[in-house]
Amino acid sequence: DADVTQTPRNRITKTGKRIMLECSQTKGHDRMYWYRQDPGLGLRLIYYSFDVKDINKGEISDGYSVSRQAQAKFSLSLESAIPNQTALYFCATSPTGDQPQHFGDGTRLSIL
Amino acid sequence: GQNIDQPTEMTATEGAIVQINCTYQTSGFNGLFWYQQHAGEAPTFLSYNVLDGLEEKGRFSSFLSRSKGYSYLLLKELQMKDSASYLCADHTGGFKTIFGAGTRLFVKA
Numbered sequence: 610d611a612d613v614t615q616t617p618r619n620r621i622t623k624t625g626k627r628i629m630l631e632c633s634q635t636k637g638h639d640r641m642y643w644y645r646q647d648p649g650l651g652l653r654l655i656y657y658s659f660d661v662k663d664i665n666k667g668e669i670s671d672g673y674s675v676s677r678q679a680q681a682k683f684s685l686s687l688e689s690a691i692p693n694q695t696a697l698y699f700c701a702t703s704p705t706g707d708q709p710q711h712f713g714d715g716t717r718l719s720i721l
Numbered sequence: 722g723q724n725i726d727q728p729t730e731m732t733a734t735e736g737a738i739v740q741i742n743c744t745y746q747t748s749g750f751n752g753l754f755w756y757q758q759h760a761g762e763a764p765t766f767l768s769y770n771v772l773d774g775l776e777e778k779g780r781f782s783s784f785l786s787r788s789k790g791y792s793y794l795l796l797k798e799l800q801m802k803d804s805a806s807y808l809c810a811d812h813t814g815g816f817k818t819i820f821g822a823g824t825r826l827f828v829k830a
Contacts (some may be wrong), residue, residue, distance in 0.1 A: 667817070706812060706818070707769070710764075
């Protein structure tokens with residue numbers, strides 16, 4: 610089983626819909642991250658969490674919200690999806706900031 | 722990432738050596754990560770440099786110069802499977818890691 614699991618793997622939806630992307634991990638890491646990846650722009654940080662009570666905005670948090678339900682679970686929500694949120698979304702974990710991040714397989718999200 | 726510069730694309734021949742450069746802003750710098758990402762897949766960790774100098778791991782080596790804000794990833798004995806994007810990432814201040822846009826490497830026969 611994967612250490613970092615993202616669901617769904619693919620999603621197509623319409624403008625205005627509410628969408629939740631789920632991430633769960635079995636690595637026991639405190640830190641969890643959500644990124645989006647667009648062609649030519651690399652990985653951009655949306656939100657990050659250092660523990661269950663700690664949530665921080667990344668560089669592109671507008672239009673997104675997150676919930677850290679437990680150490681192992683970190684979900685990303687798009688309250689009212691818009692087409693420019695079409696992207697590949699990755700969840701990642703790490704034990705500390707100076708250790709490698711471990712990524713899930715990604716969620717490919719298309720908003721029509 | 723706005724703090725990271727690396728070439729967009731590179732092409733090299735199977736069996737050859739290729740060097741992928743990365744420059745970053747030095748303010749608050751802690752260390753420099755390199756990740757490999759095959760198309761449509763998750764990034765995977767290659768190396769992390771904190772001190773100046775070259776670190777070697779098999780066919781892959783990574784170099785860091787803190788004073789120059791410069792790093793490179795060196796890939797030797799290139800194989801077709803090395804065709805991927807290589808992401809340089811700047812770890813700053815313990816809070817977050819800033820990723821570059823990545824360098825797409827094409828290895829040709």
